[in-house]
Amino acid sequence: MKGVVFTEFIEMVEQQYSPRLVDELLDSLPSASHGAYTSVGTYPHKELLALVDALSHRSGAAASELLRAFGRRLLGRFADRYPQYFRNIDTFQLLEHVDEVIQREVRKLYPDAELPSFTTQRDGSGGLVLHYTSSRPFQDLALGLIDGAIAHFGESIDVAMSATPKGARFVLTKNAEAPACLN
Amino acid sequence: MSELERLRRRAERERAARKQAEEILEEKSRALYEANAQLSQSRDELDARVQQRTALLRQALTQAEAATEQALLNSAYGDILEQTLNEIYIIDAETLQYVHVNKGARENLGYRLAELQQMTAPDVMPRYAESRFLEVTAPLHTGERSHLDFSTTHRRRDGSTYPVIAHIEASTLRNRSVYVAIVLDITQRRQAEEEIHRLSVAVEQSPSGVLISDAQGAVEYVNTTYTRMTGYTPADDQAGPPRLSEAINLTDQQIEEMWATIGAGKVWRGEFRGGRGDGAWLSASISAIRNAEHCVTHCLAVLQDVTESRDVLEQLETLAYHDDLTGLPNRSAILRMIQHEIDRGDDNHFALLFLDFDRFKLINDSLGHERGDELLRRISDRLRRRLRRTDEVVSARLGGDEFVVLLKNIASPDAATLVAQRLLRSVGRSYKLGGHTVQSTASIGVVTNDRGYASAGEMLRDADLAMYEAKARGKDCYVVFDESMHERAQERLQLECDLRQAIAQDQLVLHYQPIVSLQGGELEGVEALVRWRHPELGMVSPDSFIPIAEETQLIVPIGAWVLDEACRQFSAWRAEYGADAPSCIHVNVSRLQMLMSDFPDLVQQTLKRHEMDPRALHLEVTESVIMHDPDTIASAMHTLRDAGVRIDMDDFGTGYSSLACLHEFPIDVLKIDRSFVNNKRYIRDYVALLHSILSLADNLGLQVVAEGIETPEQLATLQALGCTFGQGHYFSRALPAADLAEYIQQQNADAASTSLVVGALSDSHDAFVRSLLPGEANA
Numbered sequence: 001m002k003g004v005v006f007t008e009f010i011e012m013v014e015q016q017y018s019p020r021l022v023d024e025l026l027d028s029l030p031s032a033s034h035g036a037y038t039s040v041g042t043y044p045h046k047e048l049l050a051l052v053d054a055l056s057h058r059s060g061a062a063a064s065e066l067l068r069a070f071g072r073r074l075l076g077r078f079a080d081r082y083p084q085y086f087r088n089i090d091t092f093q094l095l096e097h098v099d100e101v102i103q104r105e106v107r108k109l110y111p112d113a114e115l116p117s118f119t120t121q122r123d124g125s126g127g128l129v130l131h132y133t134s135s136r137p138f139q140d141l142a143l144g145l146i147d148g149a150i151a152h153f154g155e156s157i158d159v160a161m162s163a164t165p166k167g168a169r170f171v172l173t174k175n176a177e178a179p180a181c182l183n
Numbered sequence: 184m185s186e187l188e189r190l191r192r193r194a195e196r197e198r199a200a201r202k203q204a205e206e207i208l209e210e211k212s213r214a215l216y217e218a219n220a221q222l223s224q225s226r227d228e229l230d231a232r233v234q235q236r237t238a239l240l241r242q243a244l245t246q247a248e249a250a251t252e253q254a255l256l257n258s259a260y261g262d263i264l265e266q267t268l269n270e271i272y273i274i275d276a277e278t279l280q281y282v283h284v285n286k287g288a289r290e291n292l293g294y295r296l297a298e299l300q301q302m303t304a305p306d307v308m309p310r311y312a313e314s315r316f317l318e319v320t321a322p323l324h325t326g327e328r329s330h331l332d333f334s335t336t337h338r339r340r341d342g343s344t345y346p347v348i349a350h351i352e353a354s355t356l357r358n359r360s361v362y363v364a365i366v367l368d369i370t371q372r373r374q375a376e377e378e379i380h381r382l383s384v385a386v387e388q389s390p391s392g393v394l395i396s397d398a399q400g401a402v403e404y405v406n407t408t409y410t411r412m413t414g415y416t417p418a419d420d421q422a423g424p425p426r427l428s429e430a431i432n433l434t435d436q437q438i439e440e441m442w443a444t445i446g447a448g449k450v451w452r453g454e455f456r457g458g459r460g461d462g463a464w465l466s467a468s469i470s471a472i473r474n475a476e477h478c479v480t481h482c483l484a485v486l487q488d489v490t491e492s493r494d495v496l497e498q499l500e501t502l503a504y505h506d507d508l509t510g511l512p513n514r515s516a517i518l519r520m521i522q523h524e525i526d527r528g529d530d531n532h533f534a535l536l537f538l539d540f541d542r543f544k545l546i547n548d549s550l551g552h553e554r555g556d557e558l559l560r561r562i563s564d565r566l567r568r569r570l571r572r573t574d575e576v577v578s579a580r581l582g583g584d585e586f587v588v589l590l591k592n593i594a595s596p597d598a599a600t601l602v603a604q605r606l607l608r609s610v611g612r613s614y615k616l617g618g619h620t621v622q623s624t625a626s627i628g629v630v631t632n633d634r635g636y637a638s639a640g641e642m643l644r645d646a647d648l649a650m651y652e653a654k655a656r657g658k659d660c661y662v663v664f665d666e667s668m669h670e671r672a673q674e675r676l677q678l679e680c681d682l683r684q685a686i687a688q689d690q691l692v693l694h695y696q697p698i699v700s701l702q703g704g705e706l707e708g709v710e711a712l713v714r715w716r717h718p719e720l721g722m723v724s725p726d727s728f729i730p731i732a733e734e735t736q737l738i739v740p741i742g743a744w745v746l747d748e749a750c751r752q753f754s755a756w757r758a759e760y761g762a763d764a765p766s767c768i769h770v771n772v773s774r775l776q777m778l779m780s781d782f783p784d785l786v787q788q789t790l791k792r793h794e795m796d797p798r799a800l801h802l803e804v805t806e807s808v809i810m811h812d813p814d815t816i817a818s819a820m821h822t823l824r825d826a827g828v829r830i831d832m833d834d835f836g837t838g839y840s841s842l843a844c845l846h847e848f849p850i851d852v853l854k855i856d857r858s859f860v861n862n863k864r865y866i867r868d869y870v871a872l873l874h875s876i877l878s879l880a881d882n883l884g885l886q887v888v889a890e891g892i893e894t895p896e897q898l899a900t901l902q903a904l905g906c907t908f909g910q911g912h913y914f915s916r917a918l919p920a921a922d923l924a925e926y927i928q929q930q931n932a933d934a935a936s937t938s939l940v941v942g943a944l945s946d947s948h949d950a951f952v953r954s955l956l957p958g959e960a961n962a
Contacts, residue, residue: 023193026196035196038200039390040203040389109384
């Protein structure tokens with residue numbers, strides 16, 4: 001997994017909790033990287049899971065919740081860094097393009113990365129079904145990213161997640177009301 | 184984990200992450216540079232080759248214009264054209280059918296020649312429908328253009344595709360209009376381009392700044408991060424290329440050093456200010472890019488922002504070099520500073536003051552650690568306030584209650600002693616801690632660097648020795664170090680060594696000082712005092728070796744031996760002299776012994792061993808020892824008392840006891856310190872004090888022994904005041920066992936005369952003493 005995910009996660013913990021907690025978490029884990037993560041490096045994804053777990057123990061929040069919150073934050077960071085992918089579209093369109101963008105852009109840069117895939121289907125009643133396939137257990141992260149997208153575009157969409165043998169399935173339904181609060 | 188440890192680990196992690204980023208970036212940048220160079224080169228080669236082939240082909244066609252196809256192939260150029268890896272196609276300009284396709288093309292496409300001759304050019308180009316192809320080639324057909332160059336995709340027989348660049352010219356063959364196409368499969372080049380794209384994105388987007396300059400210092404490339412970090416962009420409107428010296432905030436000398444370093448095959452590393460005036464710090468790692476001949480052609484700089492890390496390091500330094508409690512520099516810090524002063528050379532005159540707060544332990548133990556810490560903070564404040572607030576004076580806390588003051592640039596050693604005097608007064612004034620007022624003197628050791636120290640440790644040690652001497656001289660003073668203190672320290676060390684052997688070598692012996700009744704002069708008991716017969720030094724006074732014994736815990740085995748020997752001797756006297764023998768024996772006990780949990784057991788075992796009545800044993804404990812650890816000692820005392828042993832409070836009047844304490848402790852006897860008895864100066868006050876002590880003892884039901892009686896006047900005074908027992912040189916100094924046996928015998932013989940002498944003297948001084956007592960009318 002790319003170092004940028006680790007550095008973003010660490011920054012999130014620093015801001016929402018404290019730098020001291022970061023130090024304690026990193027010191028408590030027997031990781032091969034010894035807690036030294038640079039955004040341009042590559043590290044085993046298990047180390048991220050270990051970090052999330054450790055934070056979960058310390059903070060009392062469930063690991064799935066932490067991953068979800070992280071996903072939300074990550075989306076915001078992507079929107080800041082790559083605004084060109086967020087122009088003139090809405091949540092559904094973004095999700096529909098995400099697979100293509102990942103395959104095309106990300107894979108070009110990191111050909112040997114194990115990337116998740118997203119396939120989408122519009123259902124008849126104005127909703128969207130997203131199939132997330134990945135060999136890694138990051139569906140909560142994906143859920144967070146979706147939350148983040150919805151918040152970024154200021155839309156009001158309900159998301160239901162269910163596990164599938166290959167990953168997860170997200171059913172998105174637009175709310176008929178006017179744009180809701182950004183939660 | 185301590186704060187220091189936590190910060191250390193954080194700094195370490197950040198350093199490791201930075202190193203990784205540096206390495207990755209450097210690798211990528213280098214690869215990028217090389218890939219670009221290679222691509223450039225292969226493009227150039229390609230172009231050259233295409234040109235060459237085209238020229239060749241043109242020539243062949245011109246020559247074979249009218250010839251048959253076969254002739255073409257058989258011509259001198261035929262082989263070359265056939266065998267070249269370039270794909271060569273000859274296409275009918277009207278039908279667009281393939282007339283001839285060379286081996287290279289056939290193999291790549293996967294078709295046989297016969298198959299291809301049934302196909303048209305657009306069949307192999309998925310991006311071009313026939314109409315479009317005609318459109319594109321129209322200018323060739325009309326002669327408007329001599330050749331076309333474009334890129335497209337070819338599709339193989341098996342459906343796979345590959346990217347190509349094509350160069351087409353119009354020509355004639357056997358009077359037929361043909362297009363001759365020379366096509367190159369650029370799959371590899373595409374891959375190289377994508378690789379470059381990947382790398383440049385990585386380099387461009389990296390969180391580290393990247394700069395590449397040529398060997399003359401002309402900047403060729405900076406990524407966005409670099410610009411963000413340094414504010415530098417290669418400007419277009421400059422006379423000449425952008426210079427390295429403008430791009431990076433290093434001095435010319437540093438840049439020179441950098442080139443020399445990377446030229447020697449090493450990496451140049453340095454930290455410097457960002458140069459944007461925002462206080463940022465950057466760290467650069469610069470290496471060389473070399474060509475095939477191993478000459479340096481470019482320099483590659485990777486920059487990281489280390490502002491935060493430096494903050495952490497600063498915090499680390501502060502923590503590492505400052506004392507948590509008082510905020511003063513700590514031992515490490517002051518040692519460094521001292522060494523710095525030493526290193527400045529012999530002409531630099533400076534001094535150290537080593538200050539120890541005399542009563543700190545006592546105050547800390549009686550008022551508690553929080554108050555003790557508060558006291559330390561107050562002492563530090565006084566040091567800070569009393570001393571000049573300049574760089575020339577530094578106060579540090581070494582630990583415990585020890586402080587060091589470094590005085591730089593002193594005009595003479597007198598300056599140091601002057602400061603020492605001032606500090607004694609200042610630090611010695613009372614402190615209000617909560618509801619308590621405490622006060623203590625200090626002992627200061629002074630040392631200057633005149634004697635030419637080589638190390639800070641040595642100098643500090645000598646200051647410590649001088650301070651120790653100040654304590655020995657009675658405290659509340661300063662002492663300037665001199666060489667003899669080394670000797671004395673050596674002596675002490677040697678003494679300690681020898682003392683360890685003393686018991687085994689039978690060098691210890693007990694002397695006994697008689698305690699007599701002040702009314703009749705009879706021998707009441709004896710106090711056992713330990714003496715040391717040193718083989719070389721002769722008799723070593725207890726004042727010399729008891730403190731050493733107490734510091735080193737040798738007092739425990741020595742004390743046990745003293746107790747055992749005293750009891751043995753006592754029982755022996757009782758056996759030999761019966762009722763004439765002393766009826767009790769007094770043995771001094773140290774703090775360490777009293778604190779040992781098995782001490783009461785040890786005492787009882789010793790008594791049992793010598794079949795001695797516990798009530799005949801008096802253990803003498805000094806007042807300050809009791810006050811030091813009241814709880815533990817009270818418990819030990821009760822246990823001993825319950826077993827029948829008597830407890831005496833020694834040196835009464837010199838410690839910190841309160842009257843309530845006297846009640847709490849199971850004491851039998853107060854031994855009045857000699858300073859009250861043989862004080863020569865303020866007779867009136869001391870007599871009054873003695874009177875009070877005796878009343879006190881009386882009220883509490885305690886016996887009294889006055890120590891240090893030396894003159895008949897003192898004896899008379901005590902008798903007049905009603906003191907019952909006493910000891911001192913007036914009666915007898917401490918005697919070896921054999922001499923004491925004589926004393927016992929003499930006592931019996933002279934019993935009558937002794938008491939007479941005592942009585943006569945007291946008559947003549949009775950009036951004198953009475954006149955001194957307050958409230959008594961003068962006779």
